[in-house]
Amino acid sequence: xxxxxxxxxxxxxxxxxxxxxxxxxxxxxxxxxxxxxxxxxxxxxxxxxxxxxxxxxxxxxxxxxxxxxxxxxxxxxxxxxxxxxxxxxxxxxxxxxxxxxxxxxxxxxxxxxxxxxxxxxxxxxxxxxxxxxxxxxxxxxxxxxxxxxxxxxxxxxxxxxxxxxxxxxxxxxxxxxxxxxxxxxxxxxxxxxxxxxxxxxxxxxxxxxxxxxxxxxxxxxxxxxxxxxxxxxxxxxxxxxxxxxxxxxxxxxxxxxxxxxxxxxxxxxxxxxxxxxxxxxxxxxxxxxxxxxxxxxxxxxxxxxxxxxxxxxxxxxxxxxxxxxxxxxxxxxxxxxxxxxxxxxxxxxxxxxxxxxxxxxxxxxxxxxxxxxxxxxx
Numbered sequence: 001x002x003x004x005x006x007x008x009x010x011x012x013x014x015x016x017x018x019x020x021x022x023x024x025x026x027x028x029x030x031x032x033x034x035x036x037x038x039x040x041x042x043x044x045x046x047x048x049x050x051x052x053x054x055x056x057x058x059x060x061x062x063x064x065x066x067x068x069x070x071x072x073x074x075x076x077x078x079x080x081x082x083x084x085x086x087x088x089x090x091x092x093x094x095x096x097x098x099x100x101x102x103x104x105x106x107x108x109x110x111x112x113x114x115x116x117x118x119x120x121x122x123x124x125x126x127x128x129x130x131x132x133x134x135x136x137x138x139x140x141x142x143x144x145x146x147x148x149x150x151x152x153x154x155x156x157x158x159x160x161x162x163x164x165x166x167x168x169x170x171x172x173x174x175x176x177x178x179x180x181x182x183x184x185x186x187x188x189x190x191x192x193x194x195x196x197x198x199x200x201x202x203x204x205x206x207x208x209x210x211x212x213x214x215x216x217x218x219x220x221x222x223x224x225x226x227x228x229x230x231x232x233x234x235x236x237x238x239x240x241x242x243x244x245x246x247x248x249x250x251x252x253x254x255x256x257x258x259x260x261x262x263x264x265x266x267x268x269x270x271x272x273x274x275x276x277x278x279x280x281x282x283x284x285x286x287x288x289x290x291x292x293x294x295x296x297x298x299x300x301x302x303x304x305x306x307x308x309x310x311x312x313x314x315x316x317x318x319x320x321x322x323x324x325x326x327x328x329x330x331x332x333x334x335x336x337x338x339x340x341x342x343x344x345x346x347x348x349x350x351x352x353x354x355x356x357x358x359x360x361x362x363x364x365x366x367x368x369x370x371x372x373x374x375x376x377x378x
Contacts, residue, residue: 002363018358034271035072051329065106078335108144160196177219
């Protein structure tokens with residue numbers, strides 16, 4: 001048992017090895033993606049490629065498909081489209097090599113419009129063309145496509161028709177079904193009013209109309225609005241065969257478990273932070289062991305809620321912090337110095353809740369790194 005004295009505690013925190021398996025098969029009862037983060041060499045714009053790709057290997061080894069070059073990878077917050085191209089190509093190549101060796105390695109990548117100048121207003125035609133460039137690149141890499149929410153489209157659209165026109169044209173260009181990315185303003189304030197509606201119900205009506213027009217071109221919708229009731233309401237209105245991928249990092253445990261009317265699949269940044277216990281939980285769910293599912297997934301929820309507390313878009317810091325504690329990257333460094341965006345007190349609490357959730361896979365290593373962190377921030 002590892003022990004560490006943390007500020008504010010009268011007694012040392014004792015951490016037992018969590019006892020999870022070193023890896024898990026992909027779940028069969030749910031389709032799950034983990035959105036992966038990016039490690040940095042210098043806290044600037046240089047990617048630590050060895051550590052970054054090792055994080056993808058870790059997710060695949062635990063049965064998660066990788067959602068690449070998404071919000072969790074600091075897309076629009078330090079990861080430019082030009083870096084994202086290299087990340088997509090490298091991860092897709094890594095996935096192909098794993099599959100050739102008989103190992104699991106599903107991957108889907110974000111296609112958006114972030115190479116357009118943020119200081120300009122762009123026409124709908126230019127936005128379609130920009131999306132098309134990224135869509136084609138992702139498809140040429142051999143990866144699935146996640147059509148990301150676009151800040152440029154949010155700024156240019158004058159109503160639902162513009163969204164239907166843009167996405168309708170993109171779906172014609174897609175060679176296989178895509179995931180639609182609905183990211184709420186808590187994650188990105190620039191996306192307020194996305195889908196052309198000032199409220200959830202009108203936005204949902206646009207999405208459902210798009211799906212109705214798209215035939216079999218939509219695999220599912222990744223919904224990140226941090227409102228479980230709204231997610232369940234949309235999930236029950238989706239046509240048969242179209243998945244609801246929860247992006248609710250507060251309520252994923254109940255949404256994935258589901259109810260008598262269905263369940264959510266998942267595309268979550270949280271799963272890059274709580275990989276081992278989440279994988280164990282999904283393994284129990286496959287076996288019909290709901291008690292085992294709850295025992296493994298339940299303690300991860302307070303941790304995820306802390307990591308994603310406001311301002312929510314800084315959640316990537318907690319994901320990288322846990323990757324560092326678990327030995328997946330040698331330095332706690334992120335692109336554009338994002339590791340500095342959460343105070344030390346927040347990260348100390350992340351450590352405590354990670355210990356309670358069994359999310360510290362090697363307690364001795366985690367304690368050693370946390371001790372160094374505390375000394376640096378004393």
